Amino acid sequence: MSENTNILVVGIGGQGVMTATEILAEAAIAMGHDAKKTEVAGMAQRGGVVSSHLRFGQRVLSPQITPGTADVLLGFESAEAMRWQHMLRPGGITLMNTARLVPPVVELGLFDYPDDPLGEIRKSGNKVVAFDATSIAQQLGDIRLGNTVMLGAIADHLPFPAETLLDCVLKRFQRKGEKLVELNRQAFAAGRAAVGTAEAVAA
């Protein structure tokens, strides 16, 4: 009964992790799948850890991804991508934004931010592709496009066409005008390309 696809999206409160997961769920439903989406987010709005689970397939029972069974980990932040590695199945892949969001407990000197999260993930033997989604979004003119960049990044790692996901992304912006739709189309393409090149470099 585990032919479900498990996608884990992680980051911190306010980054749009839940929205991204919801769009992924809509795409899965558009493909005719059953789907369940849930969060593990205590007071997520206040800069805490957010992990959003998406499971889809013929019939989904438990909404939670069992540790060690995630197919793809989409990490909106470096340290968070590192924190959730144990959720991946053997052979699963991490797609991560290299942005570092340093919390107050680190600023206060109570804890250290890992020097090299990407290196740590690699050391653990897991497959990982890293790219700077935040910079890409900034270059396109709006930091808030980071969310769409991340969705572009995962687009070629799903068991359905990237175009289905793109449609679901753009549908969200249709009411807000053609300009935003176009910007998001570019952000999506940039995310897709970034993972492509990063993967090519890694190989």
Add this chain to the structure above:
Amino acid sequence: MAAVMPAPAASRLLLSGNEAVARAVWEAGVKVAAAYPGTPSTEMLEVISTYPDLYAEWSVNEKVSLEVAIGAAYAGSRSFCCMKHVGMNVASDALMTLTLTGVIGGLVIAIADDVGLSSSQNEQDSRYWGRFAHLPVFEPADSQEAHAMTLQAYELSEQFQVPVILRMTTRINHVKSLVTTGERVAHAGAGFKKEPGRFVMVPGNACKRIPLMFKRDGELRALAETSPLNFIEHGSDRRVGFIASGPAYMHVKESFPNAPVLKLGFSCPVPFEKCRELAALVDQVVVVEEVEPLIVTELKAQGLKVLGKEILPLQGELSPNVLKPAIARLLGEPLPAPQAVVPLQVFPRPPTMCVACPHLGVYYTLSQVRNLNISGDIGCYTLGAGHPWNALDTCVSMGASMGVALGMDKGRGEADKDKRVVAVIGDSTFLHMGMQGLLDMVYNKGNVTVLLLDNRAVGMTGGQDNPGNGRDIHGDEAPRVDFAKLVSALGVKEERIHKVNPYELPVLFKTIREEVKVPEVSVIITDQPCVLIKDYHKLKPFEVIDDRCTGCGNCIDVGCPAIHVTRRGKEVKASGKEVDLAFVRIESSVCTGCGLCVQPCAPKAIVHYAPVSPIKLVSKGCGA
């Protein structure tokens, strides 16, 4: 916040459990819906308020919300009320009498249990209220069931003239899954018919209603035995059979697809015969329940041989990776292979207050005043217990800061002789349960300084409206409470009431310092909006001039998440004392210009941000 819109047409929708219940409430023709916001229940009423043709309100607390729903149901209309688990503790006074009067129009009470404590002060099992109040309990396992069971609950409620409890947990409330929805069917209320023997619960009347309640119990149990909401799936692996309800059922199905399962959707009163039927099919029965061993205890009392919390955890959420090893152990099988990777160690990331939150200055100031014992309350300002402020010593339940503070004052020991007692409470919390405590404090001549942090919203749950901000659930204008007048009416002396801008640190500091010295009740009201609501207006952001920053780190103690350390150092003072230095920068793209961090900066290194070119905005930061 929530303008009334036409409801989406009936179709297959991706809905959370909360959204699914809201939709069903609307479809059921409900006329009146009320709640006080509380995670994970909040969205039910938020969504209901967007639907047409019904009345929705944010009440000041859960007891009032239930009373409003009761009134509507007495009047023959269908009504709805929802709350989080701790809310039922507040509402229970009304509930325990409601069970005797019953209802005319259907009444469904949805209770959301925060299993796993995502944001609550305790974990409790609301199924107990079904036993305590002799009420039927429905337990959906996903959004589709939440929708269907809400509709069925209204039917049952009217058939038996009894309120029905819909017990949900975080994994129902906040999980989104597919729901096939329908359309609204109007229910005309019959109007209130006077029936004092039933609706006036004086002892003489109540004692006649109690036997009826027990009779109803029996009838409901008989119904639970045959209800299609309780069904057995026979399965092929007869070694262990499961009895489960709610999300626990999904975890059982996921973990043991071939095992026999009795799913209880109508779980109170427990259908004992159905349970015996399952037990007869299998070698062993395991009852899988979140949180308490409730059904298992009832089954044991019936003489059934069943297992439960002997092999399953007493606390927290269940999931396949909790169930599988427990059952493997029971069957003496090898444990499932350990997870592929051991978690990598990463710093904790606790929730923080928002950038420019009006509470930052209050907690910064409290952390600077010595000799305080600080009694706290429920809400965003509970975060003041964390770093860097560490300025909160207790937090029990909503409104408890008042009574606890008075108790700390009256019960002070030798060690606390010279300590001053401060109570901190938010606006919504004060209206919910704090007013009575303050009255008690005044009446009994307490020596407490109350900080009433009015941020014009229920901040923690997402900024809902309340009588303190002059807006109703739809964002429409509503009468706004005047907190100064209110506390004055409760007996606080005029000269002991102060209104202070929490962004003006010297004034705040001076006011707190002076008021804690006065041996009577003072109330200091801070009045600046939560940064998440529309009343908040951004100002010009700040930045740090590098070469002026001496690294003293004072600004970091304010606790604003927009302030970041760039490098650390050490300095040896003339006295020979070594001090740690932390040089900072401000993430100007998120700074709202509140000016808090500017004030403790002696060398005036924090100045208004002057954008030079768009490139300067580029910095590692928010991913939006």
